[in-house]
Ligand SMILES: Cc1ncc(C[n+]2csc(CCOP(=O)(O)OP(=O)(O)O)c2C)c(N)n1
Ligand code: SF4
Ligand code: SF4
């Protein structure tokens with residue numbers, strides 16, 4: 001699948017309310033290109049509720065149901081059950097939620113829906129913060145990152161939600177990133193082709209939230225993968241495959257870049273560099289990532 | 304498009320729901336078609352779907368809605384797009 | 395037609411299944427459990443053919459009902475007390491979204507401490523969510539009201555969710571006979587469900603995006619209009635059902651022996667049923683008191699209360715307390731009378747925490763009020 005093979009049609013209309021350089025809209029465009037018009041979306045409170053734009057208009061050309069912050073997966077369960085009763089199995093039900101709505105407040109409903117095997121795709125666009133409410137910490141915010149509620153930098157490491165999802169043994173789970181359009185598109189397409197619960201998480205670097213210049217959205221995603229702060233993988237029926245650069249990193253075919261290569265561009269980490277280098281915390285971040293990849297290697301490298 | 308009678312917060316699709324967002328721009332992407340190799344990276348990267356793609360995979364910028372983020376210029380490997388400061392604010 | 399001798403919960407389940415909702419999503423809580431278990435039995439026997447989603451919480455139960463209803467299906471759920479309170483955010487959501495979800499709530503005390511007996515603080519605290527609220531006083535009324543609830547919720551002039559309340563144990567777990575009409579009677583009465591809006595890939599809309607002060611009020615105003623429409627429609631719907639089933643439990647209120655009464659007792663739920671015996675006894679003793687059992691508190695029967703106020707002084711019994719003020723029904727009755735009638739309203743708060751309220755207690759309360767010994771509203775049986 002090359003870029004030229006991606007469909008021209010857009011279901012996210014121009015002139016919406018997103019910030020310039022928004023990763024959520026880049027992700028939505030790609031996701032909707034894969035999903036097409038036979039899609040119903042359920043969206044909890046998050047930036048996307050803003051991106052939809054103001055009543056009486058919407059920037060979405062597919063039906064969208066906004067639901068309470070913690071209720072995306074449950075709302076989608078209801079939509080899916082109703083459509084099945086109506087014999088409309090041709091429609092894809094998608095929950096599209098932020099990391100706050102997924103890692104934190106919506107985790108119970110998500111876990112419930114996955115355990116029930118609800119036939120839907122749950123997509124989390126992870127910008128590692130509560131953006132909608134003005135950049136507060138979430139369970140996905142990395143260690144040492146500034147947010148308005150972690151003013152000196154977050155003191156905890158982020159949750160490995162991917163592994164929590166895998167514990168549900170759903171037929172398909174994947175991690176991707178907006179910087180890899182083909183990877184993202186293919187993963188949504190694959191999710192569509194599988195019956196049951198599917199989970200896809202998209203890393204979505206957010207310029208105002210991470211404090212980097214708005215033309216660097218995709219670059220921040222690529223560097224997250226290069227440094228191992230994020231990884232591209234998919235797990236189909238409990239068979240785990242790392243993809244693209246993450247596969248090369250796992251197999252040690254290429255070198256993982258030091259984490260500084262990613263965080264030095266982001267204002268949310270600037271206190272680690274100014275007024276003086278905070279070597280202790282930088283080392284802690286690096287060690288945490290090294291440890292994570294060691295674990296990945298132990299679990300997923302086939303010998 | 305069918306309008307529902309029941310009064311609740313139901314919104315209908317509209318291009319430019321927030322108006323012509325091109326007026327938000329401070330910097331403007333300028334495309335040099337001679338340099339363009341039609342790789343479509345800018346097209347797929349634009350958060351605003353404001354790079355139009357033609358049948359022959361040539362691209363053009365829709366200034367009505369482009370918010371001037373500069374991602375397209377940053378993603379173009381052959382520097383066929385450069386950012387220039389808008390002369391007057393907006394278009 | 396068959397006679398079913400069973401508990402309020404199981405009769406509610408029977409009614410719900412006969413209304414043929416396409417989706418039921420529910421979570422168990424005492425004393426509602428036997429209701430959802432009964433639905434699970436209908437599923438197991440193939441008598442209920444819709445989806446039964448065993449969600450992981452009441453919040454998700456209501457969210458799933460909202461999703462299913464928005465996708466265009468008739469939906470039902472049931473809960474009680476803590477479960478109802480956990481749904482609170484989504485109760486507003488369903489009503490603002492104008493989704494005709496029907497729910498049974500088994501009135502139970504709110505914890506802490508844990509107490510599974512009856513009082514009405516759970517549903518009373520949800521009055522402002524936009525839901526229509528019925529209170530039943532017999533198993534027959536539960537059956538009929540659940541059927542009415544779908545008819546009313548889905549009526550084009552209403553399109554709001556409806557809550558049918560039944561008191562814990564006294565109704566939920568007490569066997570009483572109820573006449574169950576044939577399925578085709580219910581089918582004809584309810585007709586096929588046609589959603590008033592839905593998530594439709596052929597007509598994509600976005601429900602619930604950002605709506606500013608310039609427009610939001612219209613949504614609230616329309617809900618108010620819909621509730622007021624419901625107030626007119628409830629008597630009509632009840633009468634239509636009477637023609638088909640022979641059963642009638644009253645309009646917004648059920649009047650019992652009110653002719654010539656100089657006092658009218660207002661009560662709800664199981665106390666409403668017990669009140670009939672008290673009225674019989676009091677009338678036998680020569681007291682001029684009748685009963686108006688409140689069946690619906692949202693929409694609130696303002697006009698009916700005013701009419702009663704023109705005829706008699708009112709005695710109000712609440713099985714709830716709005717802490718810091720008084721019983722909710724008492725407040726609302728007085729508000730209805732304000733500037734419209736000189737009737738005196740007095741009353742009691744009784745039966746909190748599941749404390750038993752017998753017809754004897756009701757007689758005592760009525761006598762005290764009629765003797766002019768009650769100022770405003772008093773606690774009854776909670777003196778110690
Ligand atoms: C029950 C509840 N609590 C809090 C909020 C306020 N709130 C709305 S969106 C949001 C954060 C959303 O974060 P995330 O899911 O990561 O999406 P993002 O805004 O980053 O796109 C919060 C805290 C809410 N709407 N509902
Ligand atoms: S805050 Fe970030 S995710 Fe939210 S709209 Fe702006 S750029 Fe997009
Ligand atoms: S990224 Fe550059 S080369 Fe590729 S299509 Fe766009 S302008 Fe042309």
Ligand code: SF4
Pocket residue numbers: 021331332348349350351352353354364365368369370371372373374375376
């Ligand atoms: S500057 Fe941003 S919005 Fe404008 S065309 Fe380029 S990528 Fe799109």
Ligand SMILES: [Mg+2]
Pocket residue numbers: 098099100125126127128129130131138
């Ligand atoms: Mg977020």
